[in-house]
Amino acid sequence: MKKRFSYFRWFLFLFFLLSVPFLPIGNYQLHIIIIGCIYAVMVLSLNLITGYVGELSLGNVAFFGVGAFTSALLTLGGVSFWVSFLAAGMVAGIFGSLIGYITLKLRGAYFVIVTLAFAEILRLIDTNWTSLTNGPMGLSNIPLPEIHIPYLLNITFSDKIHFYYLSLGLLLLALYVVYRLVNSRIGRAWVSIRENEDLAKSIGINAFNYALLAFVVGAIFTGLGGSVYAHYMSFIGPDVFSFSITVSMLIMLIMGGKGTIIGPIIGAFVFTALPEYLRIAQLYRLSILGIILIFAVIFLPAGIVSMPKRIISFIKERRRQFGTS
Amino acid sequence: MALLETKKLTKYFGGLGAVKDVDFLINRREIVSLIGPNGAGKTTFFNLITGFFRPTKGKIFYKEEDITNLKPHQLAVRGIIRTFQKTKVFPGVTVLEGVIMGSHLTINPHILGILSNTAATRKEEEKVRQKALDILNFLGIEYRKDILAKNLPYGEQRILEIAVALAADPELLLLDEPATGMNPEETKRVTKLIYKIREKGITVLLVEHDMNVVMGISDSIVVLDSGEVIARGLPQEIRENKEVIKAYLGEEYTHA
Numbered sequence: 296m297k298k299r300f301s302y303f304r305w306f307l308f309l310f311f312l313l314s315v316p317f318l319p320i321g322n323y324q325l326h327i328i329i330i331g332c333i334y335a336v337m338v339l340s341l342n343l344i345t346g347y348v349g350e351l352s353l354g355n356v357a358f359f360g361v362g363a364f365t366s367a368l369l370t371l372g373g374v375s376f377w378v379s380f381l382a383a384g385m386v387a388g389i390f391g392s393l394i395g396y397i398t399l400k401l402r403g404a405y406f407v408i409v410t411l412a413f414a415e416i417l418r419l420i421d422t423n424w425t426s427l428t429n430g431p432m433g434l435s436n437i438p439l440p441e442i443h444i445p446y447l448l449n450i451t452f453s454d455k456i457h458f459y460y461l462s463l464g465l466l467l468l469a470l471y472v473v474y475r476l477v478n479s480r481i482g483r484a485w486v487s488i489r490e491n492e493d494l495a496k497s498i499g500i501n502a503f504n505y506a507l508l509a510f511v512v513g514a515i516f517t518g519l520g521g522s523v524y525a526h527y528m529s530f531i532g533p534d535v536f537s538f539s540i541t542v543s544m545l546i547m548l549i550m551g552g553k554g555t556i557i558g559p560i561i562g563a564f565v566f567t568a569l570p571e572y573l574r575i576a577q578l579y580r581l582s583i584l585g586i587i588l589i590f591a592v593i594f595l596p597a598g599i600v601s602m603p604k605r606i607i608s609f610i611k612e613r614r615r616q617f618g619t620s
Numbered sequence: 621m622a623l624l625e626t627k628k629l630t631k632y633f634g635g636l637g638a639v640k641d642v643d644f645l646i647n648r649r650e651i652v653s654l655i656g657p658n659g660a661g662k663t664t665f666f667n668l669i670t671g672f673f674r675p676t677k678g679k680i681f682y683k684e685e686d687i688t689n690l691k692p693h694q695l696a697v698r699g700i701i702r703t704f705q706k707t708k709v710f711p712g713v714t715v716l717e718g719v720i721m722g723s724h725l726t727i728n729p730h731i732l733g734i735l736s737n738t739a740a741t742r743k744e745e746e747k748v749r750q751k752a753l754d755i756l757n758f759l760g761i762e763y764r765k766d767i768l769a770k771n772l773p774y775g776e777q778r779i780l781e782i783a784v785a786l787a788a789d790p791e792l793l794l795l796d797e798p799a800t801g802m803n804p805e806e807t808k809r810v811t812k813l814i815y816k817i818r819e820k821g822i823t824v825l826l827v828e829h830d831m832n833v834v835m836g837i838s839d840s841i842v843v844l845d846s847g848e849v850i851a852r853g854l855p856q857e858i859r860e861n862k863e864v865i866k867a868y869l870g871e872e873y874t875h876a
Contacts, residue, residue, distance in 0.1 A: 361698070369638065398768060422836055472624075472735065475734055475735050475737060476734065476735075479729065479734040479741070479745075480724060480727055480734070481734065483717070483721045483724065484714060484721075484724055485708070486721070487710055487724070489710055490711060490713060491705070491708050491709065491710055491711070493672070493692075493708060494704070494708040494709070494710065495698075495721075496691070496692040496693050497670065497692050497696060497701065497702050497703075497704075497708075497785075498697075498701065498721070498722050498724055498725070498784060498785070498787070498788040499693050499696030499701075499724055499725040499788060500693055500695050500724055501693045502693070517773045544642075564710035
């Protein structure tokens with residue numbers, strides 16, 4: 296009985312998500328939601344290595360860029376979007392294995408620096424390999440995805456609604472995979488490495504292999520996110536490798552709540568939307584964002600997800616102090 | 621039959637010989653203690669046979685297999701599980717979750733089973749949870765199962781460490797000073813536990829300073845001093861060994 300109710304709730308929630316484009320919201324809002332979905336996929340991915348295994352990666356943006364360029368170049372060469380989309384995930388996964396294999400021998404600050412170096416190297420390669428990537432000019436006119444089934448279905452993704460469903464689908468897939476992995480023996484192994492690596496090894500956990508798995512799964516989904524982004528924007532340049540994306544992802548992860556499932560998603564949407572809506576403050580936009588961040592770090596060190604718990608314990612503390620006598 | 625055997629095991633740190641030419645042997649279902657003054661090389665010896673250090677020379681055999689250069693996680697797969705002198709727990713997870721983490725090697729679900737959450741995977745999850753509860757029950761800290769490991773009092777953290785090790789299904793359990801920092805009451809409890817662990821068919825190698833623990837439960841004792849074995853034998857023999865008394869036990873133990 297209880298279970299059926301919970302299925303019903305999930306169904307309602309899914310129905311709500313599917314009906315979002317038909318709510319009275321403008322194109323601009325839908326655009327922010329789409330970008331939020333793509334960021335959410337990337338932050339969920341980053342959360343695996345940084346939130347669960349506990350190693351801060353500044354290199355994940357590399358997989359976003361690699362995925363975006365793989366997909367763009369293939370479709371510009373005539374390959375269908377869906378094949379290119381999968382290829383983007385695969386190529387990003389291969390890059391993830393190679394970079395992870397080298398960097399995960401290192402821990403702590405060394406890992407942070409080397410992952411950052413890899414992201415910067417790829418950005419420079421992208422900028423300078425003009426014959427392939429068109430360098431700073433970037434690639435434009437990236438084809439729109441199509442679904443073409445003869446006599447049945449013929450859709451070209453020419454509207455934001457299409458991209459909303461595409462990015463939502465990717466987000467739900469990433470969410471499902473991450474949820475299952477985290478709540479399994481694999482997720483426990485990740486957390487054990489974060490909590491105490493020596494103890495993890497002593498009970499038979501191959502720390503390097505498990506860290507690599509987290510890194511590669513993250514790379515694949517980040518690459519898929521890059522693919523969706525490239526086709527949505529229809530233009531990409533070297534800034535898909537830029538450090539500012541890394542900074543955004545980290546803010547989203549830490550402010551949302553690292554090492555949780557829902558935290559990265561909340562963080563991604565809040566910190567995609569916030570800078571946009573702060574545009575009304577014009578010149579003061581970034582200063583206000585900075586102040587919000589400082590206060591959030593002080594009062595919510597465990598992220599937005601910890602807010603309900605903190606409020607409840609605050610109220611309880613108040614009640615206890617002033618008594619109901 | 622020897623379960624674990626070392627031959628001329630040696631470890632140098634620069635010019636300092638921490639463990640020198642140690643021949644050591646432990647049989648199935650024995651409790652063997654390693655004693656000696658501080659700096660004698662007991663923990664180094666532990667780190668060598670659990671793969672945390674690589675020996676400078678010498679060999680280690682486990683069930684006649686050469687395991688000299690294997691890594692800690694590879695040794696754990698073979699059933700060699702250790703605890704640490706400086707308490708190591710998973711601080712940020714609950715006692716129960718920590719013990720479930722310890723059972724990592726005892727289940728092996730398929731990745732597709734995990735992704736599709738099959739009945740078999742769920743059953744295995746339930747099994748390790750139940751097993752973790754049994755272990756906590758066995759060690760008498762079940763009532764602490766929902767507390768974060770870092771919030772446990774020190775003595776119970778040491779017990780939790782043993783619980784995590786037991787969850788990994790050891791054949792050979794190496795305990796590095798399990799009674800250190802415990803009060804007499806807790807020490808008695810640990811001593812009883814080690815007996816009970818042996819009754820389960822687990823072989824125990826113990827490093828311990830508390831002679832009340834060592835003399836009471838050991839089948840045999842090995843004494844290290846400056847990295848070398850200076851004596852080995854039954855507790856009674858060790859107690860009367862002149863060299864051991866001089867190096868470690870002190871005069872009062874001859875009358876104990």
